Amino acid sequence: MNLRKYLKVYKKFLHTSLASELEYKANILVDLITAILSLIGSIFLLSIFFQNNGYIGGWKFEQALIIQGIYTILNGITNTWFNPNLTEIVKHIREGTLDFVLLKPIDSQFFISLKKINPSGFLEIMLGFFLLLFCIRINQINLSLSFLALSLITIICSICILYSLWFFYIYYHYLVC
Amino acid sequence: MIFNLINRKIFTLLKVQYSNMLEYRVEIALWAISGIIPFFMLNIWTNNNLNESINISDVMLSRYFLCAFFVRQFSVVWVVFSFEEDSLMGKVSPYLIQPLNPFFRYFAQHLAEQITRFPFALIIAFFFFIFNPESIWIPNLSILLLSIVSTFLSFLIQFLIQSIVACLCFWTEKASSIERLLFIPTLFLSGLLAPVVSFPSYVKSWIYLTPFPYLIDFPANLLSGNKTNISAGLSMQILWIFLLFPLFKKIWSEGTKKYTAMGS
Numbered sequence: 001m002n003l004r005k006y007l008k009v010y011k012k013f014l015h016t017s018l019a020s021e022l023e024y025k026a027n028i029l030v031d032l033i034t035a036i037l038s039l040i041g042s043i044f045l046l047s048i049f050f051q052n053n054g055y056i057g058g059w060k061f062e063q064a065l066i067i068q069g070i071y072t073i074l075n076g077i078t079n080t081w082f083n084p085n086l087t088e089i090v091k092h093i094r095e096g097t098l099d100f101v102l103l104k105p106i107d108s109q110f111f112i113s114l115k116k117i118n119p120s121g122f123l124e125i126m127l128g129f130f131l132l133l134f135c136i137r138i139n140q141i142n143l144s145l146s147f148l149a150l151s152l153i154t155i156i157c158s159i160c161i162l163y164s165l166w167f168f169y170i171y172y173h174y175l176v177c
Numbered sequence: 178m179i180f181n182l183i184n185r186k187i188f189t190l191l192k193v194q195y196s197n198m199l200e201y202r203v204e205i206a207l208w209a210i211s212g213i214i215p216f217f218m219l220n221i222w223t224n225n226n227l228n229e230s231i232n233i234s235d236v237m238l239s240r241y242f243l244c245a246f247f248v249r250q251f252s253v254v255w256v257v258f259s260f261e262e263d264s265l266m267g268k269v270s271p272y273l274i275q276p277l278n279p280f281f282r283y284f285a286q287h288l289a290e291q292i293t294r295f296p297f298a299l300i301i302a303f304f305f306f307i308f309n310p311e312s313i314w315i316p317n318l319s320i321l322l323l324s325i326v327s328t329f330l331s332f333l334i335q336f337l338i339q340s341i342v343a344c345l346c347f348w349t350e351k352a353s354s355i356e357r358l359l360f361i362p363t364l365f366l367s368g369l370l371a372p373v374v375s376f377p378s379y380v381k382s383w384i385y386l387t388p389f390p391y392l393i394d395f396p397a398n399l400l401s402g403n404k405t406n407i408s409a410g411l412s413m414q415i416l417w418i419f420l421l422f423p424l425f426k427k428i429w430s431e432g433t434k435k436y437t438a439m440g441s
Binding site for chain 1: 221225227230349351354355357358361362364365370371375376377380
């Protein structure tokens, strides 16, 4: 019952924030190009480090790309969910509208940390996944069920840590403002 | 008389913005600390002996990255974000009727921020030298002056580019995404993360025609005493300013003609 209510509210969140973001279509297009360019830039930087060295700290270029892929996924998640909500919270606190959030008959943390979504981060998540798939091929990693399950668990843990770090910042803001 | 008036305007603007910036000194200190990414890059380069292949010694490379840090500290520009907010909030209209181009206001804001930032940057440099005592050096006075000039020119180039982007707010309302797009080549090609000499030759063949290496790589090489062509670098910087300034004037006059205040 409760879960269903939250799911329903989250659907509304998705709907409203996507609608408001799609108002600025050119903005989204530019953001998509930015995501692609920034991945190219990072790989370019990595290739500079590796241009005369086979190994850095025991890592091959192909292996270092895996880190880049995971970073790109996590950065995409940050840009899609965490970053837009955090800026919103700072605005709430500055303008004194946080009270209205606290008064709502819904979990405040749920409301405040999931209300907004920025669709241009999705491309980054996808790019990260493609890069990972590519890395699995060039590194000839054998995919087994237990390997996939372990990777999934570690990535989910890292997303949880990232969430906690980002929204830990709110409490910092509570303290200083 | 007119000169005196302009002088007074500049002085007042700077004074107001400086006291404004001092209010946010903690935030500026945090910004200064967040700019230490060149030091991480230095660590990657020297700990893996990557610099051997590009013929720069550890000491010279550490000076390079310290200078890159300094140049970046004094050429950070955010005018497009301020302008976008002011334009969305409708604050641009009152600025426009004042007998002063609003960009002077933002310009003074940036200069005041740099003055506020200066002591923090010095403290960070002090810690850098504690950990890397062998890289202490004293550049001679003419080089120091030249690199201050070229850092300022680099700041001007970036300020002009961002002001041009900011003027796009007159048409699209949100221009900061274009700035985020432009920031990507600035980040990777300006020499903040890796000196331009280390770039592969297929990039080096065209990069010196773009403004990017003159933003950080050239002033940092100059100040740190690494090999660089001083006259060519300075003239390219001035050339870019001469190219960008008329463009800014043009887009500004077009934009203000296009602009209508809300409710008019």
